[in-house]
Amino acid sequence: MKHVLRTTLLATLLAATTVAAPLHAQGSSDFSWEGRIPRGRWLYVRNLNGAIRVDHASGDKAEVTAEKKVRRGSGDDVRIEVKKLANDDVLICAIWNENTTCDEDGYRTRGNDGWNRRNEVSVEFTVHLPDGVKLVSSSINGGIQIDGATSEVDASTVNGSITAYSTGGPVRATTVNGGIEVRMRDIGTEDLDFETVNGSIDIELPADLNAELDMRTVNGRVTSDFPLTITGRINPRHIRATIGKGGRRLKVSTVNGSVEIRKR
Numbered sequence: 001m002k003h004v005l006r007t008t009l010l011a012t013l014l015a016a017t018t019v020a021a022p023l024h025a026q027g028s029s030d031f032s033w034e035g036r037i038p039r040g041r042w043l044y045v046r047n048l049n050g051a052i053r054v055d056h057a058s059g060d061k062a063e064v065t066a067e068k069k070v071r072r073g074s075g076d077d078v079r080i081e082v083k084k085l086a087n088d089d090v091l092i093c094a095i096w097n098e099n100t101t102c103d104e105d106g107y108r109t110r111g112n113d114g115w116n117r118r119n120e121v122s123v124e125f126t127v128h129l130p131d132g133v134k135l136v137s138s139s140i141n142g143g144i145q146i147d148g149a150t151s152e153v154d155a156s157t158v159n160g161s162i163t164a165y166s167t168g169g170p171v172r173a174t175t176v177n178g179g180i181e182v183r184m185r186d187i188g189t190e191d192l193d194f195e196t197v198n199g200s201i202d203i204e205l206p207a208d209l210n211a212e213l214d215m216r217t218v219n220g221r222v223t224s225d226f227p228l229t230i231t232g233r234i235n236p237r238h239i240r241a242t243i244g245k246g247g248r249r250l251k252v253s254t255v256n257g258s259v260e261i262r263k264r
Contacts, residue, residue: 039132056148071120200257210244220258
């Protein structure tokens with residue numbers, strides 16, 4: 001199951017950003033929430049302007065805090081809303097705009113109400129993630145740093161780098177302007193995508209990997225620790241190959257940057 005936002009949609013979201021029926025809404029300078037999420041369920045943390053940092057929780061509760069940083073305007077104009085979904089997933093969104101909704105798939109905007117350029121407020125999320133809880137984290141202007149995840153991770157942004165370490169997995173990551181660095185112990189059975197435009201990609205995968213690899217760059221080099229069975233002509237910047245027994249698709253793509261796939 002993929003929850004990564006498409007970059008074409010993300011670009012339009014800068015002109016917008018309210019979660020229906022929130023359990024908790026806050027308009028003050030800071031935000032704090034904690035609660036139990038069953039193992040195997042999802043925590044969604046969505047942001048439009050600011051970084052997301054994730055580490056391992058010491059107990060069985062998820063904790064999410066947010067700090068608003070105001071350059072111009074008011075922090076009260078940006079609120080954080082929480083919604084518990086019917087399947088025990090939890091959704092947390094930063095909201096800048098009254099005409100915007102946020103759900104598991106991302107932000108949607110009604111009407112033509114644009115981004116308030118006089119409101120220069122960013123939100124920085126800190127997440128403490130318990131064992132076994134899956135994570136979707138997305139921003140537009142902000143990097144994502146995940147260290148201590150133990151299960152599946154989907155991370156996406158537009159302007160910012162992504163670093164994601166999981167002792168479980170799988171991990172998927174997409175950005176436009178920024179590099180990607182991922183370490184995972186388990187890759188599951190689904191296809192894996194790692195994509196950027198301006199930045200290098202460094203992926204560390206289990207040594208017993210089986211996959212159909214599509215690895216490419218335009219301005220950079222591609223390298224792999226894994227033995228590759230090449231399909232078609234050899235192109236130093238675009239490699240299609242089988243790793244091990246093949247199976248799932250592994251797509252690793254950038255335009256301006258190098259691509260490196262390493263063994264754990």
